[in-house]
Amino acid sequence: xxxxxxxxxxxxxxxxxxxxxxxxxxxxxxxxxxxxxxxxxxxxxxxxxxxxxxxxxxxxxxxxxxxxxxxxxxxxxxxxxxxxxxxxxxxxxxxxxxxxxxxxxxxxxxxxxxxxxxxxxxxxxxxxxxxxxxxxxxxxxxxxxxxxxxxxxxxxxxxxxxxxxxxxxxxxxxxxxxxxxxxxxxxxxxxxxxxxxxxxxxxxxxxxxxxxxxxxxxxxxxxxxxxxxxxxxxxxxxxxxxxxxxxxxxxxxxxxxxxxxxxxxxxxxxxxxxxxxxxxxxxxxxxxxxxxxxxxxxxxxxxxxxxxxxxxxxxxxxxxxxxxxxxxxxxxxxxxxxxxxxxxxxxxxxxxxxxxxxxxxxx
Amino acid sequence: xxxxxxxxxxxxxxxxxxxxxxxxxxxxxxxxxxxxxxxxxxxxxxxxxxxxxxxxxxxxxxxxxxxxxxxxxxxxxxxxxxxxxxxxxxxxxxxxxxxxxxxxxxxxxxxxxxxxxxxxxxxxxxxxxxxxxxxxxxxxxxxxxxxxxxxxxxxxxxxxxxxxxxxxxxxxxxxxxxxxxxxxxxxxxxxxxxxxxxxxxxxxxxxxxxxxxxxxxxxxxxxxxxxxxxxxxxxxxxxxxxxxxxxxxxxxxxxxxxxxxxxxxxxxxxxxxxxxxxxxxxxxxxxxxxxxxxxxxxxxxxxxxxxxxxxxxxxxxxxxxxxxxxxxxxxxxxxxxxxxxxxxxxxxxxxxxxxxxxxxxxx
DNA sequence: CTGTTAGCGCATTCAG
DNA sequence: CTGAATGCGCTAACAG
Numbered sequence: 152x153x154x155x156x157x158x159x160x161x162x163x164x165x166x167x168x169x170x171x172x173x174x175x176x177x178x179x180x181x182x183x184x185x186x187x188x189x190x191x192x193x194x195x196x197x198x199x200x201x202x203x204x205x206x207x208x209x210x211x212x213x214x215x216x217x218x219x220x221x222x223x224x225x226x227x228x229x230x231x232x233x234x235x236x237x238x239x240x241x242x243x244x245x246x247x248x249x250x251x252x253x254x255x256x257x258x259x260x261x262x263x264x265x266x267x268x269x270x271x272x273x274x275x276x277x278x279x280x281x282x283x284x285x286x287x288x289x290x291x292x293x294x295x296x297x298x299x300x301x302x303x304x305x306x307x308x309x310x311x312x313x314x315x316x317x318x319x320x321x322x323x324x325x326x327x328x329x330x331x332x333x334x335x336x337x338x339x340x341x342x343x344x345x346x347x348x349x350x351x352x353x354x355x356x357x358x359x360x361x362x363x364x365x366x367x368x369x370x371x372x373x374x375x376x377x378x379x380x381x382x383x384x385x386x387x388x389x390x391x392x393x394x395x396x397x398x399x400x401x402x403x404x405x406x407x408x409x410x411x412x413x414x415x416x417x418x419x420x421x422x423x424x425x426x427x428x429x430x431x432x433x434x435x436x437x438x439x440x441x442x443x444x445x446x447x448x449x450x451x452x453x454x455x456x457x458x459x460x461x462x463x464x465x466x467x468x469x470x471x472x473x474x475x476x477x478x479x480x481x482x483x484x485x486x487x488x489x490x491x492x493x494x495x496x497x498x499x500x501x502x503x504x505x506x507x508x509x510x511x512x513x514x
Numbered sequence: 515x516x517x518x519x520x521x522x523x524x525x526x527x528x529x530x531x532x533x534x535x536x537x538x539x540x541x542x543x544x545x546x547x548x549x550x551x552x553x554x555x556x557x558x559x560x561x562x563x564x565x566x567x568x569x570x571x572x573x574x575x576x577x578x579x580x581x582x583x584x585x586x587x588x589x590x591x592x593x594x595x596x597x598x599x600x601x602x603x604x605x606x607x608x609x610x611x612x613x614x615x616x617x618x619x620x621x622x623x624x625x626x627x628x629x630x631x632x633x634x635x636x637x638x639x640x641x642x643x644x645x646x647x648x649x650x651x652x653x654x655x656x657x658x659x660x661x662x663x664x665x666x667x668x669x670x671x672x673x674x675x676x677x678x679x680x681x682x683x684x685x686x687x688x689x690x691x692x693x694x695x696x697x698x699x700x701x702x703x704x705x706x707x708x709x710x711x712x713x714x715x716x717x718x719x720x721x722x723x724x725x726x727x728x729x730x731x732x733x734x735x736x737x738x739x740x741x742x743x744x745x746x747x748x749x750x751x752x753x754x755x756x757x758x759x760x761x762x763x764x765x766x767x768x769x770x771x772x773x774x775x776x777x778x779x780x781x782x783x784x785x786x787x788x789x790x791x792x793x794x795x796x797x798x799x800x801x802x803x804x805x806x807x808x809x810x811x812x813x814x815x816x817x818x819x820x821x822x823x824x825x826x827x828x829x830x831x832x833x834x835x836x837x838x839x840x841x842x843x844x845x846x847x848x849x850x851x852x853x854x855x856x857x858x859x860x861x862x863x864x865x866x867x868x869x870x871x872x873x874x875x876x877x
Numbered sequence: 878c879t880g881t882t883a884g885c886g887c888a889t890t891c892a893g
Numbered sequence: 894c895t896g897a898a899t900g901c902g903c904t905a906a907c908a909g
Contacts, residue, residue: 175902186880191904220647226589233628233649240614247610251603254631263649265596266629285584286596286626309536325672344890422812430900444809449785451814475880508873538886548895554888586886590901650909880909886901893896 168276177323183211184285194219206381214331225287233263234472235283237293239271244444245415246294247463249317252465253292260473262289271360272302276308286310290472295320297359305481312475316468318361319487326475326485328468332362332441335457335492336369338510339439340411342455342494344377346501348409348437352400353383354393354421355413363413370411389421397424409437415444433501441497448507453497458509460490517877532806537578544575557582588650590745596626599834600656602634607807608778608824609657612680616655617830625652634723636663640670647674653835658683660722668844672694679831681724682850689838689848691831695725695804698820699853701873702802703774705818705857707740709864711772711800715763716746717756717784718776726776729804733774745770753783758785772800772863778807785813796864806858811870816860822874823853 174184180187192198193208223233236253238246257264269276277295290312295301305324316328343351353370355363374381387393400406412418418440424445432438432452443458541552548567555561556571561842588594599616601609620627632639638657654677658664678692706714716733718726726785731745737744750756763769775781781803795815806821859871
């Protein structure tokens with residue numbers, strides 16, 4: 152071994168002076184005149200350390216502004232104290248509410264949340280799930296994107312707990328929390344029928360989205376039970392699309408007298424179009440939507456909607472996940488929790504209430 | 515050393531069989547018949563490996579379903595490939611939009627984002643910032659909560675890059691991206707004055723929020739320049755509070771003829787109250803707000819607002835952060851980027867436009 | 878109650 | 894082009 156490599160070897164062992172790097176537990180131990188384990192124990196608190204030692208450790212920590220390296224701790228130990236949250240997007244109020252609720256629950260458990268969006272794309276969803284796994288999250292909360300395309304399976308996740316919500320995936324071994332999409336839709340369409348409507352159109356996004364399809368099913372059921380013809384359009388992604396669609400419908404001999412929109416985005420765009428067309432709601436055309444939102448009471452007119460318990464659903468999903476994490480369970484057959492929805496009767500359906508009236512979907 | 519401890523020692527070295535744990539690079543190396551470094555190099559791609567070796571490694575990876583441990587990689591290397599995002603909350607559309615934009619930029623850079631909310635509480639904010647530091651994020655994007663109480667300083671963050679946006683903190687060494695809160699507010703209040711309003715009330719949240727205060731300043735400036743008396747109320751957190759306030763104002767001899775609300779939450783609540791009171795906007799009382807929102811065009815009436823470029827601001831903040839991360843800079847004096855806002859004239863101010871008219875705040 | 882040893886999975890360093 | 898050794902910061906398991 153020549154001179155150079157000796158130097159190199161020595162250099163390797165000579166750590167840079169403390170000033171230039173973050174203090175480690177070792178630095179604390181040295182300053183406190185104890186071993187690293189005493190520091191570890193003093194800080195984690197789940198083991199006995201003499202009061203004297205503890206004092207000196209704490210003082211050293213203070214002095215050095217020591218901060219434990221959570222990364223090292225996660226790496227060393229079995230859990231990272233973080234969960235992953237995979238959502239279609241954060242731009243929509245519904246998903247934002249979900250994210251808020253999940254992060255709240257996580258904090259209550261002392262967990263961090265790593266968040267990512269898929270843009271409703273299954274390939275992105277899969278890639279992000281893999282990345283979460285690489286990050287060794289202790290569990291995952293997922294709002295899956297497209298039902299059929301989704302490649303999210305227990306096999307992918309191994310023994311990492313996963314709870315899906317709002318929309319399920321095909322694999323029944325993953326827990327899922329849902330709302331009564333079909334029953335709620337059916338009920339609100341029945342309400343429209345009670346108002347005397349016979350031509351009710353359903354405006355949805357892609358049918359490959361579980362919720363959009365489930366809501367369609369409720370709509371169809373109500374229509375068929377009443378002996379009415381269904382009239383559903385999917386792919387209502389933009390205001391322009393809806394404008395075209397509506398114009399065509401109005402010019403046809405039999406325009407719909409009511410619209411049922413599949414979610415907030417469609418509701419908003421439809422209302423925009425109707426307003427720009429100068430139509431009166433509900434006299435020219437009635438409008439009801441799935442999913443309530445902040446401004447639904449101050450739109451013109453106030454909107455009748457199916458209200459889903461977004462907050463409760465998200466909390467239920469997150470709580471279930473922490474149950475799984477705590478117990479170390481990865482069930483063969485996952486739980487399937489279905490939460491009830493409400494119908495909020497305002498004025499866009501034709502009701503005259505001056506304040507909203509809430510009824511249960513199974514009334 | 516007795517028999518038991520010998521067994522223990524042996525047990526320590528005998529790793530559990532591969533089936534019961536995630537495969538490591540070592541397993542891949544063994545299966546491929548190469549060294550771990552060859553695997554590392556083959557996978558990271560930034561070093562030369564013979565095509566033959568690479569093939570065998572890739573096959574072994576496939577076979578074992580090996581997934582690199584990002585935690586170990588982050589721990590070992592200098593960067594974690596994750597950034598932190600600290601927000602007041604995710605329930606409000608504005609913040610959700612910010613979160614969406616930041617996560618998008620992060621993904622473009624191959625980064626994960628760890629998200630957390632403060633609930634506008636400075637102590638939580640500080641604690642969460644510390645936690646982010648413990649997690650060794652490579653950088654932080656923060657929407658600080660209360661300006662004066664904030665304890666976020668360069669000193670706390672050390673050499674971890676931090677970009678604040680929407681609201682600044684006191685420490686000038688942290689980068690900040692803002693919008694023209696004051697100029698925008700001033701301009702929209704001037705517009706109200708041009709409509710002939712003389713008694714214009716400002717409804718805000720806490721003045722300890724930078725934006726709320728900056729918007730108040732713009733309001734006050736416009737009023738004073740026009741020789742009008744200011745009438746500002748802070749703490750308009752709930753609909754009930756606003757209802758009380760408005761009733762009192764209406765019963766007074768000199769009720770305001772127009773309202774300027776400080777952000778979407780206040781705007782919504784005020785509109786709710788006004789609607790329930792049966793008042794006509796803008797004839798009985800005009801209403802303009804800061805921050806545009808999805809439904810602003812279909813409220814009754816469509817609302818005139820200051821529109822801020824939430825998306826652009828967030829992207830700018832995130833991009834600046836990645837600049838800092840890439841260059842390893844932690845400047846003494848941070849950048850201060852101020853983005854322009856627009857006034858969107860709809861009908862709640864008294865304008866008769868059937869479609870919104872957009873003007874710049876400095877027109 | 879406290880210190881020593883060892884190793885988590887990976888990538889840097891150096892030596893072939 | 895490849896591999897062996899080493900240590901990142903921390904804590905479980907042991908031995909005092």
